[in-house]
Amino acid sequence: MKRILIIIIVAFILIQFFPIDKSNPVATPQMDFLTIKKTPEKTATLIRNACYDCHSNESKYPWYANIQPIGWFLQDHIQEGKKELNFSTFATYEKKRQAKKMKEAGEMIEKGEMPLDSYIILHPEAKLSAADKKEMIDYFKMVEQDIRITNDLPDAVQKP
Numbered sequence: 001m002k003r004i005l006i007i008i009i010v011a012f013i014l015i016q017f018f019p020i021d022k023s024n025p026v027a028t029p030q031m032d033f034l035t036i037k038k039t040p041e042k043t044a045t046l047i048r049n050a051c052y053d054c055h056s057n058e059s060k061y062p063w064y065a066n067i068q069p070i071g072w073f074l075q076d077h078i079q080e081g082k083k084e085l086n087f088s089t090f091a092t093y094e095k096k097r098q099a100k101k102m103k104e105a106g107e108m109i110e111k112g113e114m115p116l117d118s119y120i121i122l123h124p125e126a127k128l129s130a131a132d133k134k135e136m137i138d139y140f141k142m143v144e145q146d147i148r149i150t151n152d153l154p155d156a157v158q159k160p
């Protein structure tokens with residue numbers, strides 16, 4: 001029993017020598033979603049607080065990211081999240097992909113899948129009220145439609 005405990009402690013100490021890389025790629029404002037869309041301040045703050053840590057090049061790491069394996073877990077979320085959607089490079093996406101991501105973003109919030117539950121527990125400011133959710137969903141829908149209409153993409157809901 002004592003030996004197992006020692007092995008666990010040694011392993012825990014050893015993995016601390018494999019920290020994560022907390023540097024962010026340089027964020028280019030001209031590529032950033034909130035900048036190019038001139039998102040109204042209030043909505044922008046909601047999106048920044050709830051999504052940007054995992055879906056942008058402006059991830060902020062909490063102190064416990066310095067403890068492994070927590071840091072690995074966080075980094076994995078950030079890498080996976082950015083692969084799906086990186087607001088910092090939104091301008092480089094093809095228009096069709098942009099529209100699709102806007103649609104998915106609204107759906108994720110609607111279904112309560114985003115922000116991830118594990119994130120909300122540690123970031124109370126990312127907990128969205130029903131009104132916050134509606135504001136974000138409506139905004140993403142509006143941007144989606146705007147992209148579809150201006151680029152002649154299918155699924156544009158014609159305004160009356």
Ligand code: HEC
Pocket residue numbers: 047050051052053054055076077078080081084085101104105106108109114115116119
């Ligand atoms: C704690 C990190 C984290 C936060 C915060 C977060 N996401 Fe995600 N997101 C992920 C990860 C990881 C994935 C990829 C795996 C998955 O789909 O669960 C993902 C996937 C997505 C996808 C692609 C889903 C699909 O259809 O495949 C969208 C869109 C998305 N997130 C939007 C958002 C929005 C909008 C917010 C803010 C309201 C948000 N996310 C907050 C980690 C996060």
